[in-house]
Amino acid sequence: METTQKLPKFFATWSNSSNILNCIIESKWIQSSMDVVMETDHIIVSDGESVCKIELPGVTLLPDTCRGLKLVSATELHFSIKGQLLQGDELLQMKVKKCSLQNETVETIQKLQNKWFCAVCKQKLLTDRSILRRVLPLPSENWSDLADMWFCHNHGNEDQPAQKQGRLLPKENECFVGETFVLVARKHVNSADVKITKTGAVICKRCGRQLGEVMESHNGTSFQDGVIKFFLHTLLMKDLRFADLIKQDSSISNRVDLDRFFSGLLQEQSEMYASFRFIIESRSDTVTENSESGVSTCLLWMLDSNVQMYRSRSGSMLKFDGNLQVAKTSVIKVLFKCQLCGSNAKRPPDHVTKSLISLWRKDNTVHCFQLPHPVFLQLIHLLVQNCKTLPCSQRYLNGFHMSFIGNSESSS
Known part of the structure; x- marks a missing residue:
């Protein structure tokens, strides 16, 4: 009986300022003897028995610039390479309209x-x-x-x-x-x-x-x-x-709707208040013994408002022809840390988080705004779910969880 094996996962982010593609290949079968071959329009990864070809849409690679090839943990292969975007495929500048x-x-x-x-x-x-x-x-x-x-x-x-x-x-x-x-x-x-x-x-x-x-x-x-x-x-x-x-329009989904709403909101707040760090608050109707107040708080740090992300689509080796399908998406890259209250707080307050919240409140470069509680919980759920889709080495940084929100003009 033929068994089904999972495909290796490919993850990469494009830096527009330096034209560098930071790549991660994630697989349970990564070996130190694995060969990685760079071509102008694709990457070939082989372990002596199987070959995987990774085609990147909309970008031309410069093979001689590949560097930093290393194993991070037993399942992740990291490297970076310079490249150029093809004409007509430049990154979209997600500028907020003058009309709010x-x-x-x-x-x-x-x-x-x-x-x-x-x-x-x-x-x-x-x-x-x-x-x-x-x-x-x-x-x-x-x-x-x-x-x-x-x-x-x-x-x-x-x-x-x-x-x-x-x-x-x-x-x-x-x-x-x-x-x-x-x-x-x-x-x-x-x-x-x-x-x-x-x-x-x-x-x-x-x-x-x-x-x-x-x-x-x-x-x-x-x-x-x-x-x-x-x-x-x-x-x-x-x-x-x-x-x-x-007419049933399958293109409209709750996930796409949330991405569009939150990405537009964050960029507008950033443009209006010239801030990249936000304290997002929400007042809950229910308060538990573990929460001193009915206010839930999320610290959100917008690292980059226009990141081009490349990720492989999920699949199996059952019908794999050697080509790994990669999707391209424009996202906002963020760090976040939250403190929930009320019935949503499953753990007692984190004193490190509370002290960091207090520190951010004293900083006049941090902008604070409020969301209705159901919308606040949807934002936290979206950030957590997106964080889980990142490679393990990319999910945590300096005490914050890393995540992303799809830009409203993203494409695949």
Whole structure:
């Protein structure tokens, strides 16, 4: 009976500044006597019994520049080589538009009004009668810290609890747009297509994806007075025709949607605040004995916003013809370290992480911003899963986990 063996894995990152391709071949059968032959358009690896040809799309290699060939652990072969990108295949410069995502969303809603759809299954979310006469951008999350300098006599909010003061919530026919979410009155949401759970999660009835959460309004939590917070990355705002609604578009996936959203958010924050280090926070509704507060924190260090990554596709040796298929992707390379709270904290607080968080807070070059808790958990899950796909030697650096986020213009 013919047995199936896993293919060796190829991983490489392209440095645009030095035109160097840093390569790793990962396999359980790597030997010190393995031969590596460099050609201008491919790499050949052989161990005397089998030969593996690795073709790299869009790059011309310079064989004489190969250096640093060494074994790292028993399963990884490292080396680097210079090369040139083929004409028409240069790295995309992921520059943030001068018009911010927030202002762009405001203009889109003003134009399209109630044409909001689930980004995965294209289920319509707002009622056909919804008319949004006022669409306004929200100030940054820290605006309420200075609210006492802007307003006098609390503008009639004396009866509200302290934790509700300073919140801006839309009324009927209004929509408020934040950096990562949009707020709309609950009565505008199509209750036939959107389900609201007992915990306040807003779920698409067709595909089961969480679209947002319910916020308590000024007047309570009744159906008529409630406010819905939709997460921006879950929405598709577009003038879709009937044929578009019934057509299944397999190119839209939750993973691609998250990559596009988070890569755009990080690059916009970096451009606006000239920072490459971020403290990302989220407040959870549940607090455990192990957490001193209901705030989860992620330290994120953006190392490079435009890395070209080459990775071999998964497969087996059963039908292997000697050519290893390699996919090319544009990614953001990051380091991260997080401290979770509430029901998501499976371990007690790490004092080293807590001290590092405190140190970053005192550094004025570090930018801090907040995410809704479900979106924060999606970001952490994405970073952890991407970290697991890296070679073992690349997953950890100076006390941080290494990961990546796919750029919105990435291709394979």
